[in-house]
Every structure is written in C-alpha cells, then in structure tokens.
Amino acid sequence: MATPAATTQSVIRAVDVGVYYGANQVIESVNLDIAENEITAIIGPSGAGKSTLLRCINRMNDLIDSFRMEGKIWFNEFDLYAPGSDPTQIRYQIGMVFQRPNPFPKSIYDNVAFGPRINGYSGNLNDIVEESLHSAALWDEVKDRLKESALALSGGQQQRLCIARAMAVSPSVILMDEPCSALDPIATLAIEQLMQELKKRYSIIIVTHNMQQAGRVSDKTAFLMPDENRVAHLIEFDETARMFTNPSDERTEAYITGRFG
Numbered sequence: 003m004a005t006p007a008a009t010t011q012s013v014i015r016a017v018d019v020g021v022y023y024g025a026n027q028v029i030e031s032v033n034l035d036i037a038e039n040e041i042t043a044i045i046g047p048s049g050a051g052k053s054t055l056l057r058c059i060n061r062m063n064d065l066i067d068s069f070r071m072e073g074k075i076w077f078n079e080f081d082l083y084a085p086g087s088d089p090t091q092i093r094y095q096i097g098m099v100f101q102r103p104n105p106f107p108k109s110i111y112d113n114v115a116f117g118p119r120i121n122g123y124s125g126n127l128n129d130i131v132e133e134s135l136h137s138a139a140l141w142d143e144v145k146d147r148l149k150e151s152a153l154a155l156s157g158g159q160q161q162r163l164c165i166a167r168a169m170a171v172s173p174s175v176i177l178m179d180e181p182c183s184a185l186d187p188i189a190t191l192a193i194e195q196l197m198q199e200l201k202k203r204y205s206i207i208i209v210t211h212n213m214q215q216a217g218r219v220s221d222k223t224a225f226l227m228p229d230e231n232r233v234a235h236l237i238e239f240d241e242t243a244r245m246f247t248n249p250s251d252e253r254t255e256a257y258i259t260g261r262f263g
C-alpha cells in the first residue's frame with residue numbers, strides 16, 4: 003500500500019485499528035498518519051467504515067454499546083483510549099462537524115459560547131464568540147443578530163455556526179463527516195473555502211462521498227474499501243494529487259473513475 007512521505011508532524015496516528023460492532027468486524031488493521039495543518043479526506047463506497055473510523059478519532063463510538071476497538075489511536079503523545087482518559091475532554095480537542103447542521107435551539111451567541119461556558123472559561127466570552135464567528139467566516143452575516151435563534155439561519159450558515167461552535171473550545175483537530183451533503187453548491191463552496199483558511203490553524207479530516215470535493219480540498223486521501231466479508235481495509239493512502247492521477251492500486255483507480263461504488 004502506498005503511504006505518503008511524512009513531510010509534517012503527525013497529529014493523529016492510527017495503529018492497527020480494528021473495529022467490531024458486537025461480533026461483526028467492520029474495519030481491519032488500519033494504519034494512518036494524519037499530518038498537522040493538512041486536510042485529509044477519507045473516501046470509499048457506502049458501508050466502507052468511513053464514519054466509523056472518523057468517529058473512533060474522538061471516541062464518539064463509545065456511545066454505541068456494541069462498539070469495540072482494537073489497536074491504538076495516538077493524539078500527539080496521548081493514547082486516546084488509555085484507561086482514565088476523558089472522552090468529553092477529547093471531544094473538545096478533537097471537534098466534530100456532522101452531516102446535517104445541528105445547532106442547539108438557542109441563540110447564535112449561546113451556541114458558540116456553549117462549550118467555553120461548560121469548560122468554565124474565565125476570559126471574555128464576547129471576544130471568543132466574535133473570534134470564532136470570524137474564523138468561521140460568519141461574523142459579518144450575524145453580528146447584528148447574535149441574540150436571534152440559530153435555527154433561523156440558512157443551512158449553510160448553520161453549518162458554519164457549528165464550525166464556529168467547535169472552534170470556540172480551541173481544538174487542534176476538526177473532524178467533518180460529509181459536512182456539505184445537506185448544502186447547496188454555493189454553501190458547499192463557502193465551506194470548502196473556509197476549510198482552506200482553517201487548515202492554517204487546525205488539522206482537518208473529512209469524510210466525503212464526493213470525489214471532486216476530495217480532489218479540490220484535500221492534501222492527502224485515504225481510500226477504504228470493504229472485502230467480500232464486508233470488513234473494510236485501507237487500500238491506499240497518499241497525496242491526493244498523486245492518488246487521483248496515478249493511483250497505485252487498481253481498486254482505487256476503479257473507485258475514483260466511477261467504475262464501482
């Protein structure tokens with residue numbers, strides 16, 4: 003399997019990760035190094051374990067009773083599954099943006115202030131709200147309506163609000179699970195442009211079904227595919243430009259040229 007040269011430091015390192023739901027194994031032996039300040043896309047056909055793998059990285063799967071993971075995932079020097087590690091704290095450092103925008107039924111301001119308040123943030127909340135909304139390229143659109151309900155925003159604005167909410171607790175990594183699938187092309191473009199800004203400060207991992215999107219936004223791409231027993235394997239992990247022009251595995255080529263999936 004092709005693996006990209008380690009040009010930058012890894013922020014996330016998956017080592018021999020296998021995942022089971024009850025007795026069913028769905029992912030086998032995935033090894034992945036996620037570089038700092040890059041965008042890594044995870045692609046693959048439906049059921050290839052993309053979301054499962056993404057959710058392992060901030061321990062979201064812990065909420066599923068039948069879930070079991072083997073192997074290790076390192077976050078810098080920190081073993082994410084070490085006994086005693088706190089999933090809630092992990093989720094602040096490794097934030098997540100979901101497929102459907104999911105703002106809380108609160109004001110725009112309170113959505114962004116939510117995490118810092120829970121964390122007992124002692125600085126100026128107004129500053130952190132403004133800064134996060136600026137970073138999510140939303141400030142100019144909402145600065146005069148911060149007390150209005152977040153649910154009154156458009157889908158694209160709601161998704162940028164969710165990004166602002168994730169950023170307000172100063173994460174290092176942002177996980178995005180098909181963040182544009184519920185958005186129109188203009189809102190999608192706004193998120194893609196935003197991602198290019200965000201990667202200067204964060205490491206981003208995005209699951210996408212959209213091959214063009216993976217090609218446009220990501221530095222590296224990981225291709226997952228299930229075998230005949232529906233157990234997913236990492237087939238190829240490489241620089242996006244190389245994988246999309248000269249994949250080293252014929253299954254990757256078949257997938258990205260649309261011959262299956």
Ligand SMILES: Nc1ncnc2c1ncn2[C@@H]1O[C@H](COP(=O)(O)OP(=O)(O)OP(=O)(O)O)[C@@H](O)[C@H]1O
Nearest residue numbers: 023028046047048049050051052053054055066232
């Ligand atoms: N909570 C769960 N309980 C049991 N099995 C699950 C659960 N979640 C996912 N699976 C199974 O794990 C496998 C991988 O699912 P996952 O959603 O991670 O794939 P995916 O590549 O993200 O799919 P899609 O592109 O359709 O969203 C599938 O066979 C799915 O049925």
